[in-house]
Ligand code: SF4
Ligand code: SF4
């Protein structure tokens with residue numbers, strides 16, 4: 001059941017108008033540049049530096065606990081990273097200019113039109129995350145690097161190639177956006193079939209062609225729609241709508257792509273490893289993760305890679321094969337990838353449970369960093385002296401248990417639906433997901 005949100009004139013007007021989006025963009029861009037600045041010139045103590053605290057605690061909390069579960073790619077609709085590049089590429093900030101700038105405008109190579117590079121960039125960030133998350137200058141270098149890479153790619157390639165194929169954050173937002181209760185779709189595909197110039201994809205005088213290289217008329221999943229609202233502005237037939245819908249509606253159409261399947265394994269494994277390293281009691285593991293370049297770190301990195309690219313996929317393959325044996329079914333195509341759809345709600349809830357711990361433990365730093373963003377002894381809002389304390393401590397364990405058990409039930413439902421579609425028993429996959437949830441419960445509680 002879907003409910004069209006754009007039927008309300010105020011919602012539609014707000015989404016179509018470029019000004020409200022631009023105002024949010026400007027605030028976000030200012031915050032982003034300030035985070036980079038504080039990383040370079042502020043205190044090297046991570047917990048007192050605006051860059052670390054606002055990116056890895058405040059932004060992360062909003063992203064994982066609110067934006068992705070409820071709005072899917074909603075963050076990408078206001079993200080500042082691709083903005084300067086996009087403005088340069090378009091030669092305009094708002095409406096299309098009368099004369100387009102002459103950049104190279106190359107097509108992204110066909111062989112790279114997948115998310116393997118995004119899997120790689122996320123894995124690299126995850127491997128070095130203990131340093132990135134705690135060292136302000138490294139955070140600033142990573143953020144500035146993303147900004148300049150996005151600008152460079154906008155000058156060389158058409159549309160938003162950085163977002164679509166490189167951004168380490170964009171890959172997992174796209175994966176979990178499938179679970180969100182919000183979507184942008186066309187009202188009637190038959191109208192698109194007769195639409196001649198397809199301005200939603202090719203652009204027109206009133207708006208730009210889809211920056212994410214998506215043809216809106218063919219949208220069936222949220223994964224690659226950046227919710228930028230350009231197609232809402234350009235469609236000649238008022239055929240674009242934004243709908244509220246049930247959670248996880250996209251998972252009824254399981255992905256058959258191996259790059260997306262491995263994204264699910266990477267995210268699942270990374271959540272477990274982060275829980276062990278950042279919240280677990282193992283000093284040696286923490287030390288290994290933080291000692292980048294040492295033999296201990298190499299061992300940690302090897303274990304990390306083995307878990308996400310070897311152990312988890314191998315046990316999952318075994319579960320799928322046992323399910324096949326139990327059903328005496330022939331081998332339907334893409335069985336492995338289709339069943340891996342069940343890992344989408346599981347992984348999302350792993351990240352929510354982990355982030356609750358991480359964010360509630362460190363939230364006090366947000367207030368102090370607001371008052372003293374560079375750690376220079378300022379006290380702008382009178383909160384610089386607030387002592388560190390964890391928030392909602394008594395609620396944390398029940399909340400995390402609820403999230404993980406709820407995630408497992410959601411996963412079981414998804415696996416059952418896939419099993420019915422492919423006529424293969426989902427029970428071994430459900431056992432795999434249950435064991436993974438028990439491990440995560442053990443790591444968090
Ligand atoms: S894909 Fe990455 S850079 Fe692009 S809008 Fe989304 S989060 Fe920002
Ligand atoms: S402009 Fe509108 S009607 Fe035409 S193809 Fe795009 S979404 Fe469909």
Ligand code: SF4
Nearest residue numbers: 210225226228229231
């Ligand atoms: S133009 Fe439409 S389909 Fe393309 S990213 Fe923006 S909102 Fe999504």
